[in-house]
Amino acid sequence: MNLFKRAWWRLRGHLGKTVMLVGLFCVICTLVLSGFLIQSAAARAAESAKHSVGVVATMQLDLNALINSGRTEQPDGSRGGMIGAEGDLSRSLVDKVCESSVVTKCNYTKDGVAAPTDQVKLHQPVPPPAGQDSGGVDFFKADGIRDLNGVSAFRNGDSKIVSGSGIKPDSKSDMVVIEERVAKDNKLKVGDKVKLNANVQNPDGRLSTKETGFTVIGIYRSNIGDTGTYVPPMAAPANQIYVTPDGATRLDGKELKAGGGVVKEATFTLRDPSDLGRLKKDAEAAGVDLKIFPLSVNDKHYQALVGPISKTADFASVTVWLVAVAGTVILALIIASNMRERRKELGILLSLGEKKPKLLGQHLVEVVACAVLAIGFAAAGSQLLSQAIGDQLLSGEVSSAKESAAAEAGRPDPSDPTGGANKQDGPEVAPIDEMDVRLGAADITKVGLTGLGIAALATIVPGIRILRLNPRDILTKGD
Template sequence: MNLFKRAWWRLWCHPGKTVMLVGLFFVICTLVLSGFLIRSAAARASVDAKSSVGAVATMQLDLNAYLAAGKGGKGGGPGEAAGQLGADADMRRVLVDKLCGSPVVAGCNYTKDGVAGPTDQVKVHQPVPPPPGQSDELDFFKADGVRDLRAAKDFRNGDSKMVSGSGITPDSRSDMVVIEERVAKANRLKAGDRVQLNANIQKPDGRLTTRKTGFVVAGVYRNSTADPRTYVSPMQAPSNQIYVSADGATRLDGRKVGADGGYVRSATFTLRDPGDLDRLRDDAEAAGLDPKIYPLSVNDKQYKTLVGPIGRTADFASLTVWLVAVAGTVILALIIASNLRERRKEMGILLSLGEKKPKLLGQHLAEVGACAVLAIGFAAAGSQFIAQGVGDRLLSGEVSSARNSAADEAPGQLLTDTTGGGLKEDTEKVEPIDAIEIELGAGDIGAVGATGLGIAALATIVPGIRVLRLHPRDILTKGD
């Protein structure tokens, strides 16, 4: 009789064992397919997050590498004192603009910290008068040179917004300045007015002097932070924050803006893909920025925040697939071994009638394989709903844990701050991905089918090897 017919009659005549095998395979295939679906959904979400957020690479001076290269102020240049940073410590704005045009960069900005001294025309805003005898030597505006004002932290998070005029853009001239509304009202200034601010120039002997520098008020913005109720230094008051271009900040340092533009202290680049950092380093070197003196460090906190919980959910799903596959193989192998032991007389009779041992093993494979195929079909019909429920439950737990951990964390510094300036992290806060979309595809069904049939074959062949070693007389005379 054909081995497939024997397998069919065996399954049909023993419905209890057939249902048991189908049920066991259904549980195994459902768990395995759910794991595949969750893992695939997490991979798709990670790709989407990678394209939407990317990673932020920061470029700034590495002081140790700068000094090791034999650079630094030796007291020979204008405004340089011995032991101080030289004029080449800052990056040229034109070179950074070249790097901003790299195909791997989705967006960029740069900053040049500085201060501007008040004049008779533009005075600092002091909501609370200084105490008697307080010196006014530190009455400065905090002047930030930026490439694009919209990318500045306060404007990104909505704490500041423009109320008139225009902000700083990559095309802004070096004499454009944006001031806060309270300063504009106190000094009766509006967009388009010409003003003078004091540039602070450091002499070779270390002393500071000032020089009046002309600017045009490009726009007026409003900061939502209220005035302090007690006296603070004007530079600490949010109203005394002004914005200029990088070239404008260079002018406030008392330095000339040459054909190569002004200077930049640090630059940030949003990569299209976190894996493009090496390409960005090559582009930086090609643009003329020494990667040793101006290293790039990636802050991919946004990307990790987004995909952290869903990534851990995918890892758990992958672990579940392996555990279920191994445990299912072991359990099925034990069940089939017990079944083979019960069918010793059947096998002995078939062998004595001339049946080949491989065909005898093939019959058992056909029986188990048929149960596996039925179970795979049932699992494909219901696994999408099961995987969606399990995935949502697992992900919600990971998201809750991630939010609790984030709430306990204190604001930290960037990964690398080689200048010793205590540069604070300036990345937008994002919420982790809290939804998972399960999609059942032909590839997932194929994967679970291959896994299920592999488990069936392995669980049958391992105990069935003993069948190939048996002789009919040993089976029929020695019993168990």
């Protein structure tokens, strides 16, 4: 008799067991399909995030590589070795790298300090306690930047220009932006010519000062107020000034060369981490020695954006595997039990000359038929279930990420005398807190193959025993 007919009669004749098997398969396929849908939604969100926030590649001096290259100045007598011009990353060279087709945004910085003069004094609302030394930090903190809008304090709104304009890529080397408290203390306004003391290193290694002229092009306001207690002047938020990288080079007491000022660190925003290879080629073509000034990727913002949804996808992936394995084991036990109950049927069919593979095939057809029905039911309801489960899991991960970020932000920095009042870096992107679950043909195909694979394993593994027995053993021993 045709094994398909026998399978059909068996399914119709035992509707209760058929419904139970379809129901069990439906639960398994629904959970598996939900896991696939959550994974797909997370992958789409992560891909979208790559293009929306990008990743940041950083270029800066590797001092060990420079020393190993032998390009540093050798020690002379009591003087130590000097880094020399080989350790300088020129602004014009970085500007060439910024023109790379894979760079969506670039910025560079140069740390520096400026000593006060009779014309421009530090903002110090609380004098130091009697007998306490300032520790040699009676300076303005002068950051040389390419674009003031790229500074985190201005991006997140902690600081804003209240008069004039900020530093821009085409700003001249004598332009400076000061905080309004310093402007008020020194009665300065936009357009005023001021002098700041640059720090010059003499040939004998000693430091001296040199008055350097600047023009105030902007006055900004920081929402970080005075602490009400004494802090070293350079740590006070009001004593933060901004100049161009060329201006910061001048404050180092160095003459500007044809390539412009010296840059300490350059950052390049890329659309995708895979663009790093192309950026390296463009940097080498521009003349950068990547052994001395290596490029490294910082995907902090990208990870902050996709961290929770990636963890949700990982959880869904683990769920898929657990459900698949557990479902296979449970179905195998049910089918094995079912085969023991049908021992007489199997023995009679074998006695009538039916081939053992066909008996196994009949069981496989029955289980596959139940699986196909279950896959159809799962496809009908999985999208709504996946959306609900995914949103709930993602909500928990987002809450956990925000709590971790808050705890990290609230942790005091013992090296910061302001107790964190001058800290500007923080989360600049909010993690993805929703996912778009879509049911597609590829997802149905994957769950279909998974469901059929589970059906095959759950049937074949216990059914192998049938191929090892003869009719007499089955009818007399029964198992």
